[in-house]
Amino acid sequence: MTRKPRIAIVGAGIGGLTAAAMLQKFGFDCIVYEQAPGFRRVGLGINLAPNSTRVFRAMGALERALQLGVMPRRKFNRAWNTGAITREIPTADLAQVYRAPFLAIHRGDLHQALASALDPRTFRLGKRLVSIDQHGEEVHLAFADGTTANADIVIAADGLHSKVREAILGAEPPAYYGHVAYRSIYPRSRLPDADLADNTRWIAPDGRYVLVYFLSEARDEVYVVTGGPEAWGKNDFTPVEVPPHQLVAAFDGFHWSVRRILAECTDVSRWPMLVRPPQLPWCVGRVALLGDACHPTTPHMGQGGGMAVEDAVILARCLQAVNGQDVERAFRLYERNRFERTSRLKRDSEHDEWGQGRIEHQWLYGYDVLTAPLEGEAQTS
DSSP states (O other), X not given: OOSOOEEEEEOOSHHHHHXXXXXXXXXXXXXXXXXXXXXXXXXXXXXXXXXXXXXXXXXXXXXXXXXXXXXXXXXXXXXXXXXXXXXXXXXXXXHHHHTSOOEEEEHHHHHHHXXXXXXXXXXXXXXXXXXXXXXXXXXXXXXXXSOEEEESEEEEOOOTTOHHHHHHXXXXXXXXXXXXXXXXXXXXXXXXXXXXXXXXXXXXXXXXXXXXXXXXXXXXXXXXXXXXXXXXXXXXXXXXXXXXXXXXXXXXXXXXXXXXXXXXXXXXXXXXXXXXXXXXXXXXXXXXXXXXXXXXXXXXXXXXHHHHHHHHHHHHHXXXXXXXXXXXXXXXXXXXXXXXHHHHHHHHHHHTOTTTTOSOSHHHHTOOTTTSOOTTHHHHO
8 A cells, every 4th residue: 555544533532633633744634533413512621731732732732722721830739637738739830841831621622622733624523433344454434324434544542432442352341440530510609718729639548539620711610520439339330420419428527628619519420430451452453542442540640631642642653654554563663652651650540659749750741752762663664
């Protein structure tokens, strides 16, 4: 195959949009297939660090993301019961060190910013994948609306419950980690007299924590997300809406200022933390997985989206290294350059030592996925 490969990306989340933007910058043609009928402001909040935001700058999406989100001035860790500050993270100073900002933003707003970096003709919306089949050097995709598509390369960015993963690796559901996250967003006006920092995490020794941060420079929305060990209670791991008192009860004994924040939550969802052990392959034939489709982990380090961004860039760079031709070599190079880093991130996140200040951040924030040498690239040229 000497022509440009036809690249299909399944999923228009953070990883899928980043992959599409980088591939287009490298001169590849790609189509993004998304099951949602349109882009709406749905979802919750997300924190992004310099290892992600420097990529958004290269994509041409950072300015828009900064307009919609907020750069936290500082982050604080506090003792769960006394409220005493145990750690202060000068994010503005670290942004100078790593030459890229920290960003907190609503996921819907982030998707809007990332999508703005792409040619609008890139998207095919309302395309829920129902099957994928490989025949020689071609991959056939079928969608619930009866349409089909053919591609030379398929990138699966369809998340934790990836249909593509199931098709190429078999049905193997992720495992319950034993912790849940409660999530809620509400107007800042409900706490008119509260002294809220841009980003604060109250941490208890039993693994429970409450993280509160703003989602825009207006600081008019409060995002609450928690973590802690709990039995899920059923085999269906779909997030569920729960009464607010369930959230409040889960953090009984926390400092009064935390309980006041939790008491204002109305729309509360409860999410199971699901993981997979680090394992290869991520690529089979002409299909590659990225992000949560291959290495979901706990959210304790706020790097689920960050790892998907890095995956997307490395995968695009590996395809560029072989000019889109030797797909098998490109995929081997991709796995080689991502497996160890994502496995380390998974281990560190599950131990949750990051929030305690026991892990140095140079290896994470200082990694420039855009320019870092590709290990093994010489063998692919």
